[in-house]
Amino acid sequence: MHPGFFSHILLISQFELKRSFATRSGLLSIVTFAVVWCVILFYPLRFSAELLMQEKGLMPGFSFVGAIGFGSIQQWPIPEFGLFWHFALLIFPLLSIMLAADQTCSDRERGTLRFIVARSSRDRVFFGRFVGVIVIQTLLISATASSTLALVLYRDAALFSSALPDLLVVTVNLILAVLPFTAMMAALSATVKSARQATVWAILIWIFLAGIIGGFAYYLPTLGFLKLLVPGYQLSALAQLSGWQTLQLAYVPLLQSLILLALGRWIMARQPL
Amino acid sequence: MTSSIIHCQQLTHVYSGKAALANVSFELDAGEPVGLVGPNGAGKTTLLSILSGILRPTSGTVRLFGQPPGATQLIGKVAALPQVARLDPSFTIIEQLIFYARLQGFTRTQAALEAGRVLEEVSLTEGTHEKPPALSHGMAKRVAIAQTLIGKPALVLLDEPTAGLDPVNVRTVRAIITERSPATTFIISSHDLAELDRLCKHILLLENAVLQPQTIGLNEEQAGTRFITLQMETGPAREVIAELQVLEGVLQVTNPQKNELVVAYDPNLQPQMDLQLMQCLNSHHWQYRQLTHGKTLEEKLFFHD
Numbered sequence: 001m002h003p004g005f006f007s008h009i010l011l012i013s014q015f016e017l018k019r020s021f022a023t024r025s026g027l028l029s030i031v032t033f034a035v036v037w038c039v040i041l042f043y044p045l046r047f048s049a050e051l052l053m054q055e056k057g058l059m060p061g062f063s064f065v066g067a068i069g070f071g072s073i074q075q076w077p078i079p080e081f082g083l084f085w086h087f088a089l090l091i092f093p094l095l096s097i098m099l100a101a102d103q104t105c106s107d108r109e110r111g112t113l114r115f116i117v118a119r120s121s122r123d124r125v126f127f128g129r130f131v132g133v134i135v136i137q138t139l140l141i142s143a144t145a146s147s148t149l150a151l152v153l154y155r156d157a158a159l160f161s162s163a164l165p166d167l168l169v170v171t172v173n174l175i176l177a178v179l180p181f182t183a184m185m186a187a188l189s190a191t192v193k194s195a196r197q198a199t200v201w202a203i204l205i206w207i208f209l210a211g212i213i214g215g216f217a218y219y220l221p222t223l224g225f226l227k228l229l230v231p232g233y234q235l236s237a238l239a240q241l242s243g244w245q246t247l248q249l250a251y252v253p254l255l256q257s258l259i260l261l262a263l264g265r266w267i268m269a270r271q272p273l
Numbered sequence: 274m275t276s277s278i279i280h281c282q283q284l285t286h287v288y289s290g291k292a293a294l295a296n297v298s299f300e301l302d303a304g305e306p307v308g309l310v311g312p313n314g315a316g317k318t319t320l321l322s323i324l325s326g327i328l329r330p331t332s333g334t335v336r337l338f339g340q341p342p343g344a345t346q347l348i349g350k351v352a353a354l355p356q357v358a359r360l361d362p363s364f365t366i367i368e369q370l371i372f373y374a375r376l377q378g379f380t381r382t383q384a385a386l387e388a389g390r391v392l393e394e395v396s397l398t399e400g401t402h403e404k405p406p407a408l409s410h411g412m413a414k415r416v417a418i419a420q421t422l423i424g425k426p427a428l429v430l431l432d433e434p435t436a437g438l439d440p441v442n443v444r445t446v447r448a449i450i451t452e453r454s455p456a457t458t459f460i461i462s463s464h465d466l467a468e469l470d471r472l473c474k475h476i477l478l479l480e481n482a483v484l485q486p487q488t489i490g491l492n493e494e495q496a497g498t499r500f501i502t503l504q505m506e507t508g509p510a511r512e513v514i515a516e517l518q519v520l521e522g523v524l525q526v527t528n529p530q531k532n533e534l535v536v537a538y539d540p541n542l543q544p545q546m547d548l549q550l551m552q553c554l555n556s557h558h559w560q561y562r563q564l565t566h567g568k569t570l571e572e573k574l575f576f577h578d
């Protein structure tokens with residue numbers, strides 16, 4: 001009796017985790033990310049949080065952060081999480097494009113997929129790799145959110161109980177935010193020959209899709225709903241929300257992911273391996 | 274009782290407007306190895322790619338054990354050695370074979386044992402903890418063959434299995450195929466006709482994307498006429514032909530290549546032709562290198578009348 005669909009998804013995604021956390025090249029990427037994140041955490045994030053704390057009550061009715069367009073940060077009871085939320089909404093979708101670019105393309109070009117598909121199926125490989133990359137990003141998001149929590153507790157350990165819900169909110173929302181980007185890369189990776197091509201196409205498609213749909217929506221406002229097709233469309237609106245309000249827009253990335261995964265699965269089923 | 278394991282109906286595949294396969298139809302039963310031959314570009318790799326599910330045909334139907342290629346019901350039942358395929362350079366050989374075995378349903382412990390077993394079967398006991406870039410071409414080929422042996426596949430599709438292997442490893446591959454047949458049916462695409470002649474009782478010949486119908490069951494003797502192929506060491510060909518031509522039962526002697534003679538004879542007139550030929554050669558002190566019953570595969574496929 002051979003394993004079922006979910007057993008294969010588990011095995012394939014575990015193998016992807018091993019690629020990221022137990023191979024030399026994977027570890028090098030993780031260490032690089034950790035170093036970059038430490039720099040962000042200890043410098044811009046910590047100093048900005050201190051600035052926000054000092055600003056409170058300094059000049060009633062005026063806020064420097066609000067004046068430069070980041071007033072929503074002040075809605076977060078703990079400024080570190082407000083800042084983390086803004087940094088992460090920019091960093092993780094970009095990271096997702098790079099991290100998820102090589103879901104199947106180089107294996108297909110090398111012929112490795114032929115060995116794997118012979119004992120699994122195209123669907124299982126496609127979804128298994130997608131799940132693997134999502135789990136890796138979940139671990140990175142959780143690690144960065146936890147490090148932000150550690151920073152908050154270092155400042156004031158009494159904030160633990162109020163910081164915990166914020167930790168959950170940002171983690172859940174960021175996972176939702178990277179879903180459509182990862183699904184877009186899964187679809188592109190099933191089409192192109194290399195991770196670099198996938199990344200270039202992702203940027204081009206994203207820019208043109210956003211530009212064309214934006215143009216259409218400007219002249220024909222009834223077509224505004226098409227903006228929903230652009231991955232990350234909700235991010236600017238999301239940055240203005242705080243706490244559990246952020247889940248109001250969860251349907252956007254979920255819908256986009258479903259469409260992109262269906263498209264990717266269709267491509268994968270037809271692509272010569 | 275035999276059962277059809279492969280059923281192809283009107284299989285066509287078109288690459289950029291050019292037919293790589295044109296209306297190929299055949300059925301194969303489980304059993305002895307089957308050779309797939311043809312000139313470069315004839316469509317052999319395309320046919321094997323379609324059978325192993327890595328390519329979709331433009332039109333036509335294919336069924337392996339009653340299932341379309343790539344169906345999950347075929348996991349562990351059908352294995353393939355693609356012509357061009359390399360392992361993942363990020364993981365060691367053994368890690369990848371264990372992963373493949375696990376996908377086929379082996380537990381972690383069983384998978385480790387199975388991976389070790391198949392590598393041993395292709396005489397690869399060293400370097401299994403190396404990553405693929407560290408392997409030579411021959412070693413990589415043997416690993417690729419090893420992955421087809423995981424579990425007990427009923428059908429193994431081998432595209433150029435001995436290309437790039439040294440003679441010792443060619444012999445190992447041959448031994449594996451002989452040992453596993455007929456429990457496992459092998460379909461072997463190769464340009465090494467001598468090798469296929471040794472291994473296969475049935476041959477599929479593809480020429481210009483078309484399957485030649487007369488080639489199936491090629492090794493079966495034609496009624497009435499039999500052949501002996503004689504490789505000569507020494508001896509003037511013209512004189513040898515003249516002497517052999519007059520022997521009892523000889524129908525025709527041809528000289529397709531230097532030092533190679535093909536003797537067509539009637540077994541009803543002379544059932545012990547091999548003995549008669551040897552006596553004739555001995556009486557003239559002509560040395561021969563090899564005497565083989567039947568024509569060589571090359572003769573049968575490409576130089577038949």
